[in-house]
Amino acid sequence: MIGTFSGSTAVAGIGLRQYKRGKAPMPERGVLIRAIVDACEDAGLDPADVDGFVSYGDDRNNEPVRLMSDLGTKELCWSSMIWGGGGGGIAAAFGSAAAAIATGQARAVIIFRTLVQGDSGRLSGAVMAHHMNDHLLAAGIVSPAQPCALRAQRMFEHHHVPLSVAEELVRASYYHGARNPNAVSYGKELDLGAYRSARWITEPFRLFDCSRENDGAGALLMVSSEMAKDLKNKPVYLLGVTQGAGRGWGDLLENDDHYASAGFESVARRLWQQSGLQPNDIDVAQLYENFSAQGVASLIDHGFCTYENVAEFVRFENLIAPGGKLPVNTSGGNLAEGFIHGIGMAIEAVRQLRGESSNPVPNAKTCLLAGGPGAPTVSSAIFGTERP
Amino acid sequence: MESATRPTTGADGPYWQAMAAGRLELPRCEDCGRWHWPAVFRCGSCGSWSQAWHSLAMQGQVFSYARSWHPFAGAEGIAVPYVSLVVELPQAGGRRVLGLLRGDERDLAIGAEVKGIAASTLVGETPIPAMHWFLNNAERGA
Numbered sequence: 399m400i401g402t403f404s405g406s407t408a409v410a411g412i413g414l415r416q417y418k419r420g421k422a423p424m425p426e427r428g429v430l431i432r433a434i435v436d437a438c439e440d441a442g443l444d445p446a447d448v449d450g451f452v453s454y455g456d457d458r459n460n461e462p463v464r465l466m467s468d469l470g471t472k473e474l475c476w477s478s479m480i481w482g483g484g485g486g487g488i489a490a491a492f493g494s495a496a497a498a499i500a501t502g503q504a505r506a507v508i509i510f511r512t513l514v515q516g517d518s519g520r521l522s523g524a525v526m527a528h529h530m531n532d533h534l535l536a537a538g539i540v541s542p543a544q545p546c547a548l549r550a551q552r553m554f555e556h557h558h559v560p561l562s563v564a565e566e567l568v569r570a571s572y573y574h575g576a577r578n579p580n581a582v583s584y585g586k587e588l589d590l591g592a593y594r595s596a597r598w599i600t601e602p603f604r605l606f607d608c609s610r611e612n613d614g615a616g617a618l619l620m621v622s623s624e625m626a627k628d629l630k631n632k633p634v635y636l637l638g639v640t641q642g643a644g645r646g647w648g649d650l651l652e653n654d655d656h657y658a659s660a661g662f663e664s665v666a667r668r669l670w671q672q673s674g675l676q677p678n679d680i681d682v683a684q685l686y687e688n689f690s691a692q693g694v695a696s697l698i699d700h701g702f703c704t705y706e707n708v709a710e711f712v713r714f715e716n717l718i719a720p721g722g723k724l725p726v727n728t729s730g731g732n733l734a735e736g737f738i739h740g741i742g743m744a745i746e747a748v749r750q751l752r753g754e755s756s757n758p759v760p761n762a763k764t765c766l767l768a769g770g771p772g773a774p775t776v777s778s779a780i781f782g783t784e785r786p
Numbered sequence: 787m788e789s790a791t792r793p794t795t796g797a798d799g800p801y802w803q804a805m806a807a808g809r810l811e812l813p814r815c816e817d818c819g820r821w822h823w824p825a826v827f828r829c830g831s832c833g834s835w836s837q838a839w840h841s842l843a844m845q846g847q848v849f850s851y852a853r854s855w856h857p858f859a860g861a862e863g864i865a866v867p868y869v870s871l872v873v874e875l876p877q878a879g880g881r882r883v884l885g886l887l888r889g890d891e892r893d894l895a896i897g898a899e900v901k902g903i904a905a906s907t908l909v910g911e912t913p914i915p916a917m918h919w920f921l922n923n924a925e926r927g928a
């Protein structure tokens with residue numbers, strides 16, 4: 399069964415302001431307002447007509463009601479946040495916006511995330527503050543890198559996934575980032591020797607297996623598909639979105655059933671059911687890779703490959719635009735484009751389907767967005783160029 | 787080192803009291819026999835509100851491990867590199883508890899047998915009760 403709001407809403411505008419850490423020209427909310435106005439101008443909508451906002455990942459400084467004076471908001475009708483401290487809520491944010499629009503509770507909803515170090519502090523610290531407890535602290539677990547490393551170790555050692563797949567994914571991200579003028583790694587090819595000999599963060603992750611934060615803000619404007627037709631830019635339709643956790647997954651003190659997974663099994667199953675699509679219908683994917691191994695685990699969870707054939711699928715040549723079987727993270731992703739808690743990956747999904755990516759996938763009609771692998775709550779969405 | 791138990795909003799209060807007293811205790815449903823960890827107030831499997839805490843032998847198998855080298859904020863009280871462990875407890879229905887590895891690390895692998903002690907980990911200025919584990923062939927007291 400295809401979900402009742404499949405294709406009934408669309409992204410009509412995008413805005414992204416990204417800076418090197420500590421280099422934002424304004425405090426956090428100023429950067430966010432700038433990105434929201436960018437998204438509205440991109441769509442040709444007066445910012446005052448935005449009537450809803452959704453964020454995720456404890457964006458605690460920017461409660462929507464505080465944005466109204468700058469935007470000239472006429473009426474705030476929808477204000478919500480997806481639970482969870484990590485990036486697991488990023489795709490779910492589109493589901494919340496779509497639900498508001500489909501039920502008439504709001505007409506023009508901004509999905510946003512912003513992060514400026516002086517104001518929000520280090521993201522890794524904030525994520526852990528959300529999930530932290532004395533059981534984790536007692537084991538020296540204070541950073542998202544560590545639970546992700548524990549799961550990755552299990553995937554590599556117990557499930558016999560070869561370590562090389564992490565490198566293949568990182569290479570693909572940096573290949574795309576080197577060709578994206580807006581990426582932090584623009585013009586810089588990944589030096590494999592440097593990757594392999596970089597310092598350990600937490601084994602099995604070395605420095606370049608880990609995403610590193612930028613300052614900035616991203617905003618996407620979502621409206622009904624009918625309204626999108628009258629706006630300036632080509633609509634990118636939301637074809638499916640699911641969030642949550644299956645039984646045996648969550649905030650379980652490392653007692654999750656399928657421990658080495660990224661937590662998407664139930665979310666992916668429902669996504670394919672809801673959208674009527676399958677992995678081989680996906681033309682390009684934006685995989686939130688907080689850490690390299692979790693990006694790979696996301697592909698396995700969504701059914702693109704298995705523990706047995708992962709090394710055949712997750713090969714550099716397969717993962718790059720334009721000709722790879724499934725180009726991933728075509729902007730460079732969190733690793734190589736920049737990391738504003740993953741909002742850049744949603745923006746790249748839209749760019750790719752508009753034909754505006756720096757690494758275009760010819761005739762791409764569908765793009766998967768998989769958010770926050772390994773987080774207690776995760777979410778996935780599929781965007782498309784056409785309504786089903 | 788005197789360790790401190792801190793308030794909890796969950797059902798795990800007895801765990802901390804036991805750990806501070808030198809014992810490892812986990813809860814089990816008195817009606818269906820299911821071991822629960824994290825602790826629950828109500829058994830989601832059978833609906834029972836009767837959860838009893840059981841003292842357990844401090845031994846198990848390494849379910850996974852991660853060696854941290856980066857001096858993460860919040861872990862300044864632990865010298866790097868250090869190994870965080872997830873330990874599976876067959877005596878508690880395969881529930882897993884966390885802890886730090888001490889002593890010889892040479893035979894560290896998933897599935898390796900470990901024995902534990904009730905110890906404490908320094909978090910900031912505060913020592914909190916913690917399981918510390920040793921590989922079975924390792925010398926203690928590192």
Ligand SMILES: [Zn+2]
Binds near residue numbers: 819820832833
């Ligand atoms: Zn029960």
